[in-house]
Amino acid sequence: MSLFSKENGAVFTGPLNLNNPIAVQVLGICSALAVTSQLKPAIVMGLSVTVITAFSNVIISLIRKTIPNRIRIIVQLVVVAALVTIVSNILKAYVYDVSVQLSVYVGLIITNCILMGRLEAFAMQNGPWESFLDGVGNGLGYAFVLVVVGIVREILGFGTLLGFQIIPDSAYIDNGGLYINNGMMTMPAMALILVACFIWVHRAVNKEENK
Amino acid sequence: MAKLNTNGNVYTIVYAAVMVIIVAFLLAFVASALKETQDKNVALDTKKQILAALNIRDCEDADAKYNEVVAPGDLNRDTLTAVVDGQEKLIVRVKGAGLWGGIWGWVSINKDGKTVFGTFFNHESETAGLGARIKDDQSFQDAFQNKQIFDADGNVALSVLKKGKEGNLSQEYVVEAVTGATLTSNGVNDMIQAGLKKYADVIKAFAGGETANIPEVEEYEKVATIDKPIEPTVEEMED
Numbered sequence: 001m002s003l004f005s006k007e008n009g010a011v012f013t014g015p016l017n018l019n020n021p022i023a024v025q026v027l028g029i030c031s032a033l034a035v036t037s038q039l040k041p042a043i044v045m046g047l048s049v050t051v052i053t054a055f056s057n058v059i060i061s062l063i064r065k066t067i068p069n070r071i072r073i074i075v076q077l078v079v080v081a082a083l084v085t086i087v088s089n090i091l092k093a094y095v096y097d098v099s100v101q102l103s104v105y106v107g108l109i110i111t112n113c114i115l116m117g118r119l120e121a122f123a124m125q126n127g128p129w130e131s132f133l134d135g136v137g138n139g140l141g142y143a144f145v146l147v148v149v150g151i152v153r154e155i156l157g158f159g160t161l162l163g164f165q166i167i168p169d170s171a172y173i174d175n176g177g178l179y180i181n182n183g184m185m186t187m188p189a190m191a192l193i194l195v196a197c198f199i200w201v202h203r204a205v206n207k208e209e210n211k
Numbered sequence: 212m213a214k215l216n217t218n219g220n221v222y223t224i225v226y227a228a229v230m231v232i233i234v235a236f237l238l239a240f241v242a243s244a245l246k247e248t249q250d251k252n253v254a255l256d257t258k259k260q261i262l263a264a265l266n267i268r269d270c271e272d273a274d275a276k277y278n279e280v281v282a283p284g285d286l287n288r289d290t291l292t293a294v295v296d297g298q299e300k301l302i303v304r305v306k307g308a309g310l311w312g313g314i315w316g317w318v319s320i321n322k323d324g325k326t327v328f329g330t331f332f333n334h335e336s337e338t339a340g341l342g343a344r345i346k347d348d349q350s351f352q353d354a355f356q357n358k359q360i361f362d363a364d365g366n367v368a369l370s371v372l373k374k375g376k377e378g379n380l381s382q383e384y385v386v387e388a389v390t391g392a393t394l395t396s397n398g399v400n401d402m403i404q405a406g407l408k409k410y411a412d413v414i415k416a417f418a419g420g421e422t423a424n425i426p427e428v429e430e431y432e433k434v435a436t437i438d439k440p441i442e443p444t445v446e447e448m449e450d
Contacts, residue, residue, distance in 0.1 A: 068223040075230065082234045086241050093245040096252035 012133040015141040022145040022195065023202040027113040032146055033191040034105050039162050041101045042150030044091070046143025048106060050136060052083045053115055057135035059083075060123040067124075076119045077110070084109050114138055149194045157185030257286050263331035264302055264317035265295050266356075268349070290413050293319070300328050301417040303410050307402025310394040312336040314345065314402060320360065324418020327369070330355040332399060342395030351389055359383045360407055360414070367407045371400035 312335030362368035388396035
């Protein structure tokens with residue numbers, strides 16, 4: 001089987017759209033709520049999860065034939081936990097302010113259902129390359145939803161995007177305009193509502209395929 | 212090669228042991244390789260927090276600004292002196308207990324030794340949106356500005372109290388507690404009172420003009436504790 005065969009393409013693009021971990025499988029919602037109040041932590045979280053799903057998938061796939069069946073979940077957890085600790089250390093060293101913002105949620109990637117789901121359902125049966133594609137695909141599918149929610153929440157909640165002012169100062173009520181930031185958007189509950197809207201749009205667009 | 216029985220007890224135990232040893236070495240290596248960069252970040256963050264207590268927020272180069280404003284020395288000492296806009300300030304570090312974990316902060320004091328110049332508070336794990344507002348809500352920290360610290364008898368009177376609980380205490384000593392975060396606010400109250408009481412002599416010496424003689428205390432002997440056992444009230448049980 002060639003590296004970029006049609007099957008491998010489907011493994012990669014499936015989770016981006018028709019099999020999106022958040023929109024279709026409704027996994028990994030808790031972290032989606034917590035880290036999406038601004039775009040930057042959402043991007044960092046999405047990338048961290050992508051890196052961790054991809055590499056844990058590859059590692060588990062490489063050693064899948066040696067793993068004793070009775071402790072396979074433990075082995076998967078150890079691999080994921082080790083990767084998460086490494087990523088969290090790297091974030092602390094190079095993007096400290098983001099790591100403070102993400103706080104416990106980086107550590108909680110360990111319990112992200114997407115990871116365990118992919119390891120158990122895919123990496124335990126497939127080769128390293130397919131598993132890598134599957135991991136990257138699922139991570140990016142997750143990151144995509146986070147980024148969309150993060151963009152909406154940051155613009156409406158803070159009037160900024162990645163820290164840059166988007167809504168002009170003169171439009172604000174303080175400066176004689178009519179606009180005021182929507183404080184609701186900074187609350188975690190709004191992420192849930194936005195994810196629900198995202199799922200709604202996604203289902204409506206893909207009505208045919210889902211049937 | 213004979214096929215290994217991957218379900219045997221011995222194989223399972225050896226597999227788990229070897230895996231854990233490899234992972235342990237790997238993590239220890241990563242942690243020690245990155246420690247220096249991480250420590251630098253933590254130091255920079257501490258500097259930003261101290262600057263925030265001097266009402267200098269969001270400055271471009273916190274490192275340079277800190278070196279310009281605050282007297283050199285160990286970052287983690289309990290009393291620091293600084294010069295802001297030509298005026299001397301004393302910064303007292305305070306530590307205490309919040310609802311879920313430790314809280315700490317810095318209180319900067321004007322040269323008169325009586326009024327607060329600025330504050331900054333931080334926390335380990337207070338409830339987001341409630342107790343966490345001692346850090347996130349700048350208006351809470353700004354409310355301390357120009358409040359009186361000592362009453363007529365020289366005791367620490369500066370308090371964080373719920374609206375209506377002031378009793379006879381004049382408004383110039385009182386900062387309103389964070390709504391919905393009574394226990395965290397009580398923690399801030401106890402922390403400030405204990406910290407300022409402990410360094411009352413240092414504050415007096417500072418006001419007396421002997422800036423050079425201010426003992427730069429290195430370490431806290433005892434963390435301020437809350438008298439009552441911590442029990443979350445209904446309004447703080449969201450967690």
